[in-house]
Amino acid sequence: MTTIARAIRSALLTADPRAKCFATRQVARDWRKGALTWEFDVAMPDQPAWPDAPELLAPGQMPKRRKGGSERGRIALWHSLAHIEFVAIDLALDMAGRFGAEMGREFVSDFMDVAADEAMHFALLARKLEQLGSHYGALPAHAGLWEAAHATRDxxxxRLAVVPMVLEARGLDVTPATLDRVRASGDEGGAKILTRILDDEIRHVAAGTKHFLRCAQLTQSEPESLWQNLVKRHFKGHVKPPFNDSARLAAGLSRGFYAEIAH
Structure with a gap:
């Protein structure tokens, strides 16, 4: 029987996007069925395997997306979203594989569910791009999305403070406006995809917040102060308004965490 660590590592080292989605969902199914042994006998890679395309660019080199409803602008939007979800697969897999031995079975189960969700999100977005006559990899993409994982690898x-509680929480803030624009353009299919992603991301942030609160309890730390200190130390960007306070609160992330350090 394969170990959970080896199964996760194999999915992380799968470069082809479609194959990574299949591998991730298979690992999640095998874990739920009890077909993987509880053993962390291999280390996670410093960086997952990624396809040759898209070309990854530094944030300052990324082309500006044009506002408006042009076909090119719509493709750029969906491609950007697809890339975020593709990297999110690896972020969730690495979370479970890197910290599972330390954090336990519930932690692994939660983040294997997150990884399976992200694989499904990516598949929906990749299909959307194909419907628009494009594909994932056709445009350059942001190179910095893995930086937060590497910076918090130890x-x-x-990791919980930065990835679910900053990066994914930011998705809760910006997705509703994107959803409104997509729906206003008459793209009801795209609106359904974004609605599904938003609902799932609330659960993802909730999972991260739950396990962060457990870390704070184990170290006898005040959760909000601990979170603020870790974000200041490990997150290069800014925690920026506007905030979707209701979605954040539904995920257990109250304003007491982020209001004081918001820019």
Whole structure:
């Protein structure tokens, strides 16, 4: 029987996007069925395997997306979203594989569910791009999305603070406006995809927040202060308004965490 660590590592080292989605969902199914042994006998890679395309660019080199409803602008939007979800697969897999031995079975189960969701989101977005006559990899993409994982590779509390509670929480803030624009353009199919992603991301942020609160309890730390200190230390960007306070609160992330350090 394969170990959970080896199964996760194999999915992380799968470069082809479609194959990574299949591998991720298979690992999640095998874990739920009890077909993987509880053993962390291999280390996670410093960086997952990625396809040759898209070309990854530094944030300052990324072309500006044109506002408006042009076909090119719509493709750029969906491609950007697809890339975010593709990297999110690896972020969730790495979370479970890197910190699972330390954090336990519930932690692994939660983040394997997150990984399976992200694989499904990517598949929906890749299909949307194909419907628009494009494909994932056709445009350059943001190179910095893995940086937060690498910077927090040795500290589960820092990883939880930055990835689910900053990066994914930011998705809760910006997705409703994108959803409104997509729906206003008459793209009801695209609106359904974004609605599904938004609903799932609330659960993802909730999972991260739950396990972060456990880390704070184990270290006898005040959760909000611990979160703020870790974000200041490990997150290069800014925690920026406007905030979707209701969605954040539904995920257990109250304003007490982020209001004081918001820019």
């Amino acid at each position: 500290d589960v509390a820092a």
